[in-house]
Structures are given as C-alpha cells and as structure tokens.
Amino acid sequence: xxxxxxxxxxxxxxxxxxxxxxxxxxxxxxxxxxxxxxxxxxxxxxxxxxxxxxxxxxxxxxxxxxxxxxxxxxxxxxxxxxxxxxxxxxxxxxxxxxxxxxxxxxxxxxxx
Amino acid sequence: xxxxxxxxxxxxxxxxxxxxxxxxxxxxxxxxxxxxxxxxxxxxxxxxxxxxxxxxxxxxxxxxxxxxxxxxxxxxxxxxxxxxxxxxxxxxxxxxxxxxxxxxxxxxxxxxx
Numbered sequence: 001x002x003x004x005x006x007x008x009x010x011x012x013x014x015x016x017x018x019x020x021x022x023x024x025x026x027x028x029x030x031x032x033x034x035x036x037x038x039x040x041x042x043x044x045x046x047x048x049x050x051x052x053x054x055x056x057x058x059x060x061x062x063x064x065x066x067x068x069x070x071x072x073x074x075x076x077x078x079x080x081x082x083x084x085x086x087x088x089x090x091x092x093x094x095x096x097x098x099x100x101x102x103x104x105x106x107x108x109x110x111x112x
Numbered sequence: 113x114x115x116x117x118x119x120x121x122x123x124x125x126x127x128x129x130x131x132x133x134x135x136x137x138x139x140x141x142x143x144x145x146x147x148x149x150x151x152x153x154x155x156x157x158x159x160x161x162x163x164x165x166x167x168x169x170x171x172x173x174x175x176x177x178x179x180x181x182x183x184x185x186x187x188x189x190x191x192x193x194x195x196x197x198x199x200x201x202x203x204x205x206x207x208x209x210x211x212x213x214x215x216x217x218x219x220x221x222x223x224x225x
Contacts, residue, residue: 006154032211043116043203043216044155051211089154098143098210099168102154 002027004092006103014111019080021106023090024072030092033073034100035064038087047088048075080110114138116217118204124223125194133189133220137206144187145205145214146179155203161187162209191222199224 003026013019025033031052036044050057050064050073057064061080066073077084087107091100117136125131137144146158157171161181172178176194181187191198201221205214 034213036216041218043205043218046213046215049213091155093211095211098162098207099145099157099160099171100155100214101157104154105152 002030002092002094002101004090004101004103006090006106008106009104010107010109012109012111013080015080015082017080019077019084019108019110021075021088021090021108022072023074023092023103024070025092025101026071027092027094028068028071029094030071031095032093033064033066034091035062035075036089036091038089038105044089077108080108082110082112084108085110116204116206116215118202118217118220120220121218122221122223124225126225127196128193130190130192131194131222133191133202133222135187135189135204135206135217137185137187137204138215141206141208141215142184143207143209143212144181145207146187146189147203147205148173149201149203149219151200158189158202194222194224196224198222 006023034049038044061078063076087105090103119134142163144161147155159179160168176192179189201219203219205216207214
C-alpha cells in the first residue's frame, strides 16, 4: 500500500519568515495530494491540494509543489504569521481508492 | 452551509463497555470516511462508504469495530468491548466522490479508563 513520509516533525520560525514542509510518497499511481491544517481540538481543515497533472499551485501565501519523478511534494508558507501555528498534514490518494494516506504531521510554531 | 457534525465531542467510558460514535456528513456528500488519530500521530483510515456500494472495511483494526451508514447519510461507528488502546480521536470526513476534497468534522475524543 501507499506510504507517506513527512518532514520535519516540528518547525519553529520567526514571524515573517518562510516555512517549508516536505513529503514523499511510495506509490507512483498516487495522483491527488491535499494538505491539511489542524488546530488544537479541531478536525483537519483542507488548505490546498494539487493533482498530478500540475507541478505547482498557489493560493495567496500558500503554495504546493509536486515532483512526480522524485515522488515528493512540498508545502510552502510565506510571510508566516502567529495564526499559522498548527499541525500540518500531507496526504496522498489514488484514483479509484478514495481513502487518503496521511503523513505523521508537522507542528509549526510561528513566534512573534 | 453546515459542515460535518460529530457527536459526542468527548466520550469517557470504562474498559469492556461498548461505545457508539455518530457522524452527520455534509448534505449531498455521497462518500463518508472514518479515521482514527492517536496522540501525536497521523490519521489512520478505518472504513469508507460510497453511495449504495459495499463499504471498504480494510482499515478496521479488529472485529470489535463496525460501522453502519443508514439511508446514505448518517453513520455510526461502534466499538465493542473497548480496550485502553482504543483511546484516540475518531474523525469523520465526507466528500462528493473519488479524489475530491474530504471535509472533516472535529472528531470524538474517546478515553477508555
């Protein structure tokens, strides 16, 4: 089955800096890659997703890049703010197998 | 509109008791998923319902776990004879189908004493 590795497990940055979280996946058939933000006591909230037919997608301060050859994808957050502090999860799925396989998460702490 | 609703938000029970967790998906979403999140861990898939198809139960960890989805909407996850290792947050998600964004509820935090 699919295996998703996520790094780093924790990330501390100063407000205004950029943050990058990286994930690798094992199954070359995976073609959908969402990113979720989870705040304490809440369920994961989708923040951005990318499909395998594109290499990059951007939404304001958030961007995701995908390298299908290397089987890795990354989340980039620019101009970080304290409210960006949360746990971020990457995930992957294959068309026809709708369930998501998640990474173990990255705790991002943005210090003012 | 309303998001995915889960109840109860917290549940504390004694080892050996049965528990039922409820999920109300977003109206119109045909697919429903249950995941389990243990402390400091990622989300582990449990079971998936799509329309009237037979559910994908491949993630259920033991035969003490079962789930139903009645009328293509509300789902109930049942854990029989609970064990301490069942303590976790149980999350429900729904979407409109294959490879579409999944929307999560806030989960039920289950504690087994």
